[in-house]
Amino acid sequence: MRVYRVIYLLIAMSLASCTSAPNQPASDAALPDCGTFPNCVSSSSTEGTQAVAPIAATAQQWLELKTWIAAQDDWTITIDNGDFMQAVVKTPLMRFRDDVQLRFDQNTGVIQVRSSSRLGISDMGANRSRVEMLRDQLSP
Incomplete structure (x- = not known):
């Protein structure tokens, strides 16, 4: 009986950490x-494991990154408003849906980035890896 209780508890915790797609900010x-769970990274965050550096980019690199994202099979762009882009990414193995938000700031030459998992308490490093993959796309 204890095994079932542990399983039910784990399922309840996983479902409690489900989220929907984030809204486009002003x-x-x-x-x-x-948020509180370690299933997200953001350049706006100052919280230890959730913090990630913004991505340095020129206006041309921003356009190239948007083109690259649009060509990815597992990425679906849901919003593209010039300097803001939001996409849903399906993970390769389990096909979980994760959300990525990017905002290009021409004045500072950086892309603010947020990558978050919709399901689960931990992302096992997937969101940080995704941001680094985006950063690598802009490397010469």
């Missing part, structure tokens, strides 16, 4: 906070 607002 044009000058920061990307949304990550």
Whole structure:
């Protein structure tokens, strides 16, 4: 009986950490906070494991990154408003849906980024890896 209780508890915890797609922030607002679970990284966050550096980019690199994202099979762009892009990414193995938000700031030459998992308490490093993959796309 204890095994079943543990299983039910784990299922309840996983379902309690389910989220929906984030809303598009106002044009000058920061990307949304990550929340309490370690299943998100954001350049707007200052919380240890959730913090990630923004991506340095020129206007041309921003356009190239958007083109690259649009060509990816597992990425679906849900919003593209010039300097803001939101996409849903399906993970390769389990096909979980994760959300990525990118905002390009021409004045500072950086892309603010947020990548978050919709399901689960932990992302096992998937969101940080995704941001680093985006950063690598802009490397010469």
